[in-house]
Amino acid sequence: MPELPEVETIRRDLQGEVVGRKVKEVAVKNGRSVRRHSSAKQFRSLVEGRVIKSIGRAGKNLLLGLDNGDTLVVHLGMSGQLFRAKNANEPKVVHTHVIITFTQGGELRFVDPRTFGELFVSHPAEDGTELPELAKLGFDPLEDVISWPDLARKLASRHTTLKTLLMDQEFVAGIGNIYADEILFAAGLRYDRGSDSLSSQEVRRLSRAMVETLTEAVKRRGSSLADSQYRDLFGEVGDYQGQHQVYDREGQPCRRCRNRIVRVKASSRSTFFCEHCQT
């Protein structure tokens, strides 16, 4: 579900809600959500008593900086949600797998029907600040602005399709199935163009489209699809879905040229595009 704009929206919500708070207790209701750890007990011991000092993001990962230098990493997978609760009396929705209670009151709840998401505590590497589990992530399109000549070099070094590359977290971190299609439409490029086939003008368009599409989606607090599964920290839906140009618009007229939006399967994922506007 959540891609960079949704995760960034939750990051900003968390900034105002949990920074400076001390963890009193962690309750793990479903051990699968902390599967990187040997046990739920071990995970709890790494989080309980810690103060949350900062909230960062790397691609689709939320990074909760703890006061001992560790980082609590949250990945929402396909269906993960984080909710703020005022107290334990607030009714729990089904699939509430982890509950973090703060000493000053209030809870942070991790809800995840499909259980593809996870939480884990990461220790920084000996020599640097980098987290070993995230070392292979590519650049972040909003945090690390990359020059278009650099992007051109990176694109040319790979032999695959544009969409595959945009969704490859080791190439660029944070783009998933929705925003890959939206970025490619904004850039006027087909999903199946070879990544090493772009003119310099096309690379510039792609570079701009990436930053502009994601920035605008963050402004509108992300995309909630028909099932409204994506919600922010306060349970509110996003507002960017109405701006989608191609995603989930099969058969509907292209907002630019009025031709019907086409849907195809590419590497077993739905891909939406306009055959007229994207070449």
Place this chain on the structure above:
DNA sequence: CGATCTACCTGATGGC
């Protein structure tokens, strides 16, 4: 090595 498939889950939807 890199590209592609499969498994991991629950729930919503649509055809018959």
Place this chain on the structure above:
DNA sequence: TGCCATCAGGTAGATC
């Protein structure tokens, strides 16, 4: 109504 197939924002690991 119900039953079954298909689909869904992601990604690690197997397989080719």
